[in-house]
Amino acid sequence: MSRKENCWDNTVAESFFKSIKNELIYGNKLISKEQMKIQIFEYIVVWYNRKRRHSALNYKTIEEFNNQINYKNVA
Helix, strand or coil, rough: CCCCCCCHHHHHHHHHHHHHHHHHHHHCCCCCHHHHHHHHHHHHHHHHHCCCEHHCCEEECCCHHHHHHHHHHCC
């Protein structure tokens, strides 16, 4: 946890949870707990990490960004 009046440490996590709520959960019909777990897993692993472009990463996917960093470290 951060010190008092230091609100910047949770920004990334709050942004992620805002995205997952807006893009997946809100507006979704009532489904079972197991179905929701599967959908959340697919959202994170397939969509968020592999396909969704992030403005903070110069509009690259997380996978593209990590590959770029790993390539620079190897070369």
